[in-house]
Amino acid sequence: MNDVIIVGAGVVGCSIARELSRYELDVLVLEGKEDVASGASKANSAIVHAGFDAEPGSNKAKYNVRGNEMFEQTCRELHVPFIRNTSLVVAFSDEELPNLQKLLDRGIQNGVKGLRIIDRDELRALEPNVSKEAVAALLAPTGGICCPYDLTFRTAENAAANGVKFLFNKPVKTVKPEDGFWTLVTENGETFQTRAVVNASGVSSAFLNNQVSATKYNIQPRRGEYVMLDKSEKDCFKATMFQCPGPMGKGVLVSPTVDGTIIVGPTSEDIESPDATETTAFGLDKMRRLSTRIWTEIPFRKAITTFSGIRAHETTKHDFVLGEAPDAPGFFNALGVESPGLTSAPAIGVDLAQEVATKLGAKKKETFSDDVSDWQRVRELSPDELNKLIEKDPRYGRIICRCETISEAEIRASIRCRVGATTIDGIKRRTRATMGRCQGGFCTPRLIEILADELGVPQEQITKAGGESLMVLSRLFPEDK
Numbered sequence: 001m002n003d004v005i006i007v008g009a010g011v012v013g014c015s016i017a018r019e020l021s022r023y024e025l026d027v028l029v030l031e032g033k034e035d036v037a038s039g040a041s042k043a044n045s046a047i048v049h050a051g052f053d054a055e056p057g058s059n060k061a062k063y064n065v066r067g068n069e070m071f072e073q074t075c076r077e078l079h080v081p082f083i084r085n086t087s088l089v090v091a092f093s094d095e096e097l098p099n100l101q102k103l104l105d106r107g108i109q110n111g112v113k114g115l116r117i118i119d120r121d122e123l124r125a126l127e128p129n130v131s132k133e134a135v136a137a138l139l140a141p142t143g144g145i146c147c148p149y150d151l152t153f154r155t156a157e158n159a160a161a162n163g164v165k166f167l168f169n170k171p172v173k174t175v176k177p178e179d180g181f182w183t184l185v186t187e188n189g190e191t192f193q194t195r196a197v198v199n200a201s202g203v204s205s206a207f208l209n210n211q212v213s214a215t216k217y218n219i220q221p222r223r224g225e226y227v228m229l230d231k232s233e234k235d236c237f238k239a240t241m242f243q244c245p246g247p248m249g250k251g252v253l254v255s256p257t258v259d260g261t262i263i264v265g266p267t268s269e270d271i272e273s274p275d276a277t278e279t280t281a282f283g284l285d286k287m288r289r290l291s292t293r294i295w296t297e298i299p300f301r302k303a304i305t306t307f308s309g310i311r312a313h314e315t316t317k318h319d320f321v322l323g324e325a326p327d328a329p330g331f332f333n334a335l336g337v338e339s340p341g342l343t344s345a346p347a348i349g350v351d352l353a354q355e356v357a358t359k360l361g362a363k364k365k366e367t368f369s370d371d372v373s374d375w376q377r378v379r380e381l382s383p384d385e386l387n388k389l390i391e392k393d394p395r396y397g398r399i400i401c402r403c404e405t406i407s408e409a410e411i412r413a414s415i416r417c418r419v420g421a422t423t424i425d426g427i428k429r430r431t432r433a434t435m436g437r438c439q440g441g442f443c444t445p446r447l448i449e450i451l452a453d454e455l456g457v458p459q460e461q462i463t464k465a466g467g468e469s470l471m472v473l474s475r476l477f478p479e480d481k
């Protein structure tokens, strides 16, 4: 019997797991897919929001502002890149100015520091590429950017270093209270028992809650589509550029990423299937039209990829549902955690873990490991440092991903760590291999070889992202191994 089972290994589930690992508790994470960060946490805008957008008094407002304040320290502890690059919300006409003022007032109510409205001249001095139509902007110096999947993965690694167990490909189908404990059954019929459940299952969170509580929720999957531009465009904007909400909705954003690319998006479209992560001609066309409001000459010819993420929009409360279900003792929700959920995750982790630990009467551990299984990154080293490293381990000298300069040693480390990669996408999100301009055209065959070698399986069993997504279907010459 476990003390706590967390369902879902997104950034929220992993943050709760890491905070729970500070207590004397047996914690297990059950993830339905093949890896951490397989849901919204792998495909979002990566913005650490300042907190001027959420309704004052809501969970979204409270956790956004607290989470934002925690980001420096959290990212330092986990060795994850984070930049406070400033957010700018741009108004394109005098009619939009009252909306900027509303955001400013709301931000002040939420406790966001340093907000101010800047005029056209100051805006153009800060961001020379902004559209000539821009008349003013709300400036939020606490706005930032991070890498969402790196954050999720390193949070999981650190939780694992402190005793949390992770099991993948375990989609939980039913949750039932028994005499003082909970029984969870997966789609493949495996049974797990636990004293407490934390439901951090993103788009499935209402499905699990509604099995155990009379307070029902509804999650509407809402897709957001993006285009990513090549690193050659990285100096076009320093800040994250939002559009002032107006008659055309919230618009889309243009933002640098911590890796030096530029993202443009997301759209917002209610869809039926929570798994429909494809991009569409309709969505990308809409994104293209909206984004030119901010950046008139946006160079879409520099696009290196498109992607989409699915928001878990809760349609009854329109807020994060956090904490123990009122009529299901020992069942805790982190339900409907849509944006600003990435920003809020560190703060949600602290509060939910404390609530669960108090319920179970658990004490804090005396020691806590700060290990996050980090490795050397060739692209960050000077030639001298690299030469010394290659002397110790020649695999640092074999570059597998040429676009992102990722060595064989880094790829092997990403597979060997505690919550190691088991798929090509798992390597990608841990190292950035395949994320550059050629999008894996060059390195994918080498990644398949290395992954098969590390896992001790034939290449025909290697998948892109688990399930049926096989990379090699068969061999022309079966005898040729």
Ligand SMILES: Cc1cc2nc3c(=O)[nH]c(=O)nc-3n(C[C@H](O)[C@H](O)[C@H](O)COP(=O)(O)OP(=O)(O)OC[C@H]3O[C@@H](n4cnc5c(N)ncnc54)[C@H](O)[C@@H]3O)c2cc1C
Pocket: 007, 008, 009, 010, 011, 012, 013, 014, 030, 031, 032, 033, 036, 037, 038, 039, 040, 041, 042, 043, 044, 045, 046, 047, 048, 049, 170, 171, 172, 173, 200, 201, 202, 203, 204, 205, 223, 224, 225, 266, 308, 309, 310, 311, 312, 334, 337, 338, 339, 340, 341, 342, 343, 344
């Ligand atoms: C388009 C888009 C843009 C966004 N932009 C931002 C932003 O810029 N800033 C910000 O702060 N937030 C942003 N967000 C929100 C943020 O991404 C989410 O709030 C956050 O990732 C939610 O994390 P999570 O762990 O709750 O959910 P997820 O990351 O979705 O994780 C849930 C996990 O549960 C698993 N699961 C589901 N059902 C089951 C089951 N039955 N059994 C076992 N496992 C299960 C899933 O496979 C998944 O891995 C954005 C979201 C989207 C979609």
